[in-house]
Amino acid sequence: MKKPKDKIRVKRIPKRGIYDKEEIYSILDKDCVCHVSFIYEGYPVIIPTIYGRKGNKLYLHGAASSRMMTNLAKGIPVCIAVTQVNGIVLARSLFNSSMNYESVVVFGTAKIIEDEEEKNEGFIAITEQILKGRWEEARVPNKKELKATMLLEVNIEDASAKRRTGGPGDDKPDYELDIWAGVIPFQRTLGELEPDPLLKEGIPVPKTVKTLYQNEKQIK
Amino acid sequence: MKKPKDKIRVKRIPKRGIYDKEEIYSILDKDCVCHVSFIYEGYPVIIPTIYGRKGNKLYLHGAASSRMMTNLAKGIPVCIAVTQVNGIVLARSLFNSSMNYESVVVFGTAKIIEDEEEKNEGFIAITEQILKGRWEEARVPNKKELKATMLLEVNIEDASAKRRTGGPGDDKPDYELDIWAGVIPFQRTLGELEPDPLLKEGIPVPKTVKTLYQNEKQIK
Numbered sequence: 450m451k452k453p454k455d456k457i458r459v460k461r462i463p464k465r466g467i468y469d470k471e472e473i474y475s476i477l478d479k480d481c482v483c484h485v486s487f488i489y490e491g492y493p494v495i496i497p498t499i500y501g502r503k504g505n506k507l508y509l510h511g512a513a514s515s516r517m518m519t520n521l522a523k524g525i526p527v528c529i530a531v532t533q534v535n536g537i538v539l540a541r542s543l544f545n546s547s548m549n550y551e552s553v554v555v556f557g558t559a560k561i562i563e564d565e566e567e568k569n570e571g572f573i574a575i576t577e578q579i580l581k582g583r584w585e586e587a588r589v590p591n592k593k594e595l596k597a598t599m600l601l602e603v604n605i606e607d608a609s610a611k612r613r614t615g616g617p618g619d620d621k622p623d624y625e626l627d628i629w630a631g632v633i634p635f636q637r638t639l640g641e642l643e644p645d646p647l648l649k650e651g652i653p654v655p656k657t658v659k660t661l662y663q664n665e666k667q668i669k
Numbered sequence: 670m671k672k673p674k675d676k677i678r679v680k681r682i683p684k685r686g687i688y689d690k691e692e693i694y695s696i697l698d699k700d701c702v703c704h705v706s707f708i709y710e711g712y713p714v715i716i717p718t719i720y721g722r723k724g725n726k727l728y729l730h731g732a733a734s735s736r737m738m739t740n741l742a743k744g745i746p747v748c749i750a751v752t753q754v755n756g757i758v759l760a761r762s763l764f765n766s767s768m769n770y771e772s773v774v775v776f777g778t779a780k781i782i783e784d785e786e787e788k789n790e791g792f793i794a795i796t797e798q799i800l801k802g803r804w805e806e807a808r809v810p811n812k813k814e815l816k817a818t819m820l821l822e823v824n825i826e827d828a829s830a831k832r833r834t835g836g837p838g839d840d841k842p843d844y845e846l847d848i849w850a851g852v853i854p855f856q857r858t859l860g861e862l863e864p865d866p867l868l869k870e871g872i873p874v875p876k877t878v879k880t881l882y883q884n885e886k887q888i889k
Contacts, residue, residue, distance in 0.1 A: 482754050482768065486706040486713040493706040493713050495750040497772050530715040534702050536860070539878070543796055543807045544814040548702065552717050576763055580853075587763045587848055594764040616865050624867060628807055629875045631864040633800075640756070640854030645836050647844060648851070655849045658759070 467610035470505075476553045476610050477502045477531055481578040485509065486528040487521055500529070501574030505605045507555065508571040513599040521559040521601055529555040529603065536634040540617035541626050547617070549632065553610045559601040571600040582657040639665050687830035690725075696773045696830050697722045697751055701798040705729065706748040707741055720749070721794030725825045727775065728791040733819040741779040741821055749775040749823065756854040760837035761846050767837070769852065773830045779821040791820040802877040859885050 467473065483500045486493055496517045501508045507529060511518040521527055532552040540546045562568050576584045590598065617630045639662060642654065687693065703720045706713055716737045721728045727749060731738040741747055752772040760766045782788050796804045810818065837850045859882060862874065 484704040484715055484750055486715045488708055488713050492746045493708050493748045495704055495706045495715065495748045495774060497750060497752040499768060526712045528713045528715045530704055530717060532717040537799055541808055544810050548719060554715060579757055588761055588843060588846060590764050616863065623808060626808060627869065627872060629872050630868060631862060633862060633878065633881065634860030635857050636860050637855050638858045640856050643836065643852040643854060645850040649847065652847060652849050658853065
């Protein structure tokens, strides 16, 4: 990753800016849903989608006929954001109230992957990002499905992250006010598992799902 | 809101597309964090930020010196997305595996609000979107803070929403496979409240926060 350039440097509150590669990767690895932005007919467009990371690449997939996919495949600039909201920070003043969050913004260009083996690797990366081990459990894509699905590889050319943690920081005189302050933390938790009503009899909950529920407390 | 145009029409799986104004508003009202995209020096840029909705307007705020705010204030096109991820849909085949989600994509242009009363209304909308009633509890912005904060109003010119709910839909022959299928639902839950250690003695948890925790089960 290159040094922060003007495009990517965190402008507001630079102390919240993170440019370390491993730290950026670790934020990307906590999620599997991103927002992708590109320019379409002169307008900025955002589409939420899932992704997988492998090394310095992000993989996106979609129907080969999708507008986002066919446009990105042309190699136009793309911006991808991943954001976790971790809580509401209530200061005594509204001005100092804030959110706790971690976010990454990536700039790059997409490249279509057509080599069958590479394409498979990309799909594995996306599947594993969503649920580790699922690739081994489910029916993998057949030739027709592979053809219907486009895989894009985005090399992370520039990236930065921003993070806010901790409690409120009020202006000194405001500490005297009779106003409550603190943090309302958020977390993403798993709801009760919903097996498909059409499940064949005697099929147990698979290892991937069991492991996820066992680790629930680590899920954000 | 106008009829879906080419820019906004949901292209993939059109049955998931929603263009009803009230339904779009109701999705926007479940959250307070959005992703904002605009074009900066020829590149698409995404920034996560908080918002408030009032009628057909979205309000964004930020430091008057922020790059996003000063650029959007010029009246360039802006795209705003709000996405809730509600679960992983595990089909027997990876091809039919999916996510449950609700998302809204809004197109518009931003306008800077400088009239003091209107500006206050916008800040109230943002505060109320985060925590209903907080405006009445906290110290409201003073003249200096109001000056340091820019308020933008985005009229929702076009919008569409997309939603997936329910269980997996596999190809007919796949139902015979010995593969588990179902949904892993996600929800956003509140963690244990973290009062500011510098809180003055005897200040009780305010009504807004109590109400939020009481309604926790409704929080997504």
